Amino acid sequence: MPPARSWRAYPQTYRLEAARCSKCGKAFFPPRLVCNKCNGRQFEHFEMKHTGKVVTHTIIRTPSDEFSGQAPFALGIIQMDDGPRLTSQIVDLPFEELRIGMPVRLEFRRISSEGEAGAIHYGHKAVPVRI
Amino acid sequence: MVVGIVGYGAHIPRRRIKVEDIAKVWGADAASYKRGLELFQKSVPALDEDTITLSVEAARNALARSGIDPKDIGAVYVGSESHPYAVKPSGVTVAEAIGATPDCHCADFEFACKAGSEGMFVAYGLVKAGLIKYGMGIGADTSQGAPGDALEYSAAAGAAAFIMGADEERMIATVDETFSFMTDTPDFWRREHQFYPAHGGRFTGEPAYFRTVTGAARGILEKSNLKPEDFKYVVFHQPNGKFPKRAAKILGFSFEQIDVGRLVPWLGNTYSGSSPIGLTAILDVADPGDRILMCSYGSGAGSDAFVFTVRDRVREVRDLAPRTRWLMDENVTYVEYGEYAKMRRKIRLAEK
Numbered sequence: 333m334p335p336a337r338s339w340r341a342y343p344q345t346y347r348l349e350a351a352r353c354s355k356c357g358k359a360f361f362p363p364r365l366v367c368n369k370c371n372g373r374q375f376e377h378f379e380m381k382h383t384g385k386v387v388t389h390t391i392i393r394t395p396s397d398e399f400s401g402q403a404p405f406a407l408g409i410i411q412m413d414d415g416p417r418l419t420s421q422i423v424d425l426p427f428e429e430l431r432i433g434m435p436v437r438l439e440f441r442r443i444s445s446e447g448e449a450g451a452i453h454y455g456h457k458a459v460p461v462r463i
Numbered sequence: 464m465v466v467g468i469v470g471y472g473a474h475i476p477r478r479r480i481k482v483e484d485i486a487k488v489w490g491a492d493a494a495s496y497k498r499g500l501e502l503f504q505k506s507v508p509a510l511d512e513d514t515i516t517l518s519v520e521a522a523r524n525a526l527a528r529s530g531i532d533p534k535d536i537g538a539v540y541v542g543s544e545s546h547p548y549a550v551k552p553s554g555v556t557v558a559e560a561i562g563a564t565p566d567c568h569c570a571d572f573e574f575a576c577k578a579g580s581e582g583m584f585v586a587y588g589l590v591k592a593g594l595i596k597y598g599m600g601i602g603a604d605t606s607q608g609a610p611g612d613a614l615e616y617s618a619a620a621g622a623a624a625f626i627m628g629a630d631e632e633r634m635i636a637t638v639d640e641t642f643s644f645m646t647d648t649p650d651f652w653r654r655e656h657q658f659y660p661a662h663g664g665r666f667t668g669e670p671a672y673f674r675t676v677t678g679a680a681r682g683i684l685e686k687s688n689l690k691p692e693d694f695k696y697v698v699f700h701q702p703n704g705k706f707p708k709r710a711a712k713i714l715g716f717s718f719e720q721i722d723v724g725r726l727v728p729w730l731g732n733t734y735s736g737s738s739p740i741g742l743t744a745i746l747d748v749a750d751p752g753d754r755i756l757m758c759s760y761g762s763g764a765g766s767d768a769f770v771f772t773v774r775d776r777v778r779e780v781r782d783l784a785p786r787t788r789w790l791m792d793e794n795v796t797y798v799e800y801g802e803y804a805k806m807r808r809k810i811r812l813a814e815k
Contacts, residue, residue, distance in 0.1 A: 454560070
C-alpha cells in the first residue's frame with residue numbers, strides 16, 4: 333500500500349473515527365458524505381469505543397501477498413458497540429475458541445509492511461475481551 | 464508548582480515462553496537460570512506487536528486513568544531500544560493514535576533500558592517549566608537476545624506510559640525529587656545494523672548496574688534527605704530477579720519494599736519498560752501517602768531516580784484501566800521455542 337493511501341486513512345485506522353448523521357443519528361465507519369437512511373449531509377465525527385462482538389468469522393489460509401507471512405489467521409466481521417460494523421483480524425486466541433457473539437476489543441497492531449525496508453502500516457485487530 | 468503523575472498505564476503481550484523451553488534448545492541448565500537469576504518465564508510479542516503498538520495501548524490506559532483531553536498533551540516521548548524504524552519517530556504514531564497531534568512535541572529516546580525514564584524525566588521537566596500542560600513519557604521495548612545467549616532468557620516485551628501534569632485535582636502521585644547518575648561504562652551495546660546486542664558478561668554487574676543504581680539511589684536519598692525506611696515501595700531496573708534484590712540489600716531496603724514492583728521473574732526484562740512497568744504495579748496497590756523510590760538503569764550507563772508520594776486519587780482511577788498484575792496473569796498463552804523464534808523473526812525466510 334502506498335504510504336499516501338495509508339496516511340489518508342489514519343483517522344479510521346489509528347483512531348477508529350466514525351461519523352454520526354446529525355439528522356437521524358446513524359453511525360458510519362468509515363465516514364460517508366450522505367446518510368443512506370435519511371439523505372442527511374451533516375455528520376459529527378467521533379472516536380468509537382473499542383469494543384464490540386464477533387458477527388461472523390473465517391480462517392484465512394491462503395492470503396494475498398501483503399499478509400502471506402501471517403497465515404493462517406482469523407478474520408471476522410465485528411459489530412462495534414457504537415453501531416457500525418467493520419472487518420478485522422481476530423488475534424491472540426486459538427481458532428477453536430472463536431465464537432459468534434464473543435466480545436472483543438480492538439487493539440492497536442501492525443497490519444502489514446512493505447517488506448523489510450518499506451513503510452509499516454498500523455491499525456486495529458480484535459482480541460478477546462479479558463474476563 | 465507541584466508536578467506529578469496524572470495518568471499511568473501498562474501493556475504486556477499475552478504470549479509467554481518458559482525458561483525450560485529456551486534452555487532445552489541450547490542444552491543449557493534451566494535450573495541454574497531459575498535459581499541463579501530468578502527467571503522463570505518471559506513475555507513474547509506477536510509478529511504484529513512492536514514498540515509502537517505496545518506504547519499506544521499503554522498510552523490509552525494512561526489516558527483512561529487521567530481523564531484528560533488528549534489534545535491537552537503537549538509532548539509525547541517514547542523511550543526504547545527497539546524502535547520499529549531506524550529513521551521515523553515512534554512518538555508521532557503514538558501521538559496520532561491517541562489524538563494528541565498536531566499541537567504536540569514528539570521525540571524518541573534511546574539509552575538501552577533507561578530510555579523510558581528519560582521520557583518521564585523530560586515530560587516532567589517541561590511541565591515543571593510551565594511550557595506544556597501535560598507531557599507523556601513512555602518506556603517500551605520488544606528486545607532481542609541472541610539465540611543461546613544469556614540475554615535470550617530475559618529479553619522480553621512490554622510498555623508503561625505516564626502522563627505528567629500539575630493539576631492538583633488529577634494528581635495520582637507527586638514527583639518530590641529527581642536525580643540522575645551517568646558515566647561512560649561500556650557494559651552493553653548494539654552497533655548500527657546489528658540485529659542482536661553484545662554485552663560485557665560479568666562486567667555488566669558490579670562496575671555497571673550496581674555502581675550506577677546505587678549511585679543514583681544514594682544521590683536521591685541525600686538530595687531529598689530521606690532514608691530507606693521512609694519508603695513503602697522501591698522499584699529498580701530489573702535485568703533479572705537477582706540484581707534488584709542485591710541492589711536493595713546493598714542500599715538497606717527490605718525485600719518487602721521491592722517485592723510488589725519486582726515483576727521480572729514472570730515477565731522478563733522489558734528493557735525500557737522495566738522499572739516503569741514495576742512502578743505501574745506499585746501504583747495499582749499503593750495507598751495515599753505511600754512514598755515510592757524508582758531507579759531505572761540503562762547500559763552505557765546511567766540511572767534516573769524519582770521520589771513519588773501517592774495521592775488519594777489513585778484509589779479512584781486505578782480500576783479505570785487493567786491493573787498490571789492482571790495483565791501479566793490473565794489470558795496468557797505459552798509458546799514453545801519454534802513459535803517463539805518465528806514471532807521474534809529469528810528464522811531466516813526465503814527472499815521473494
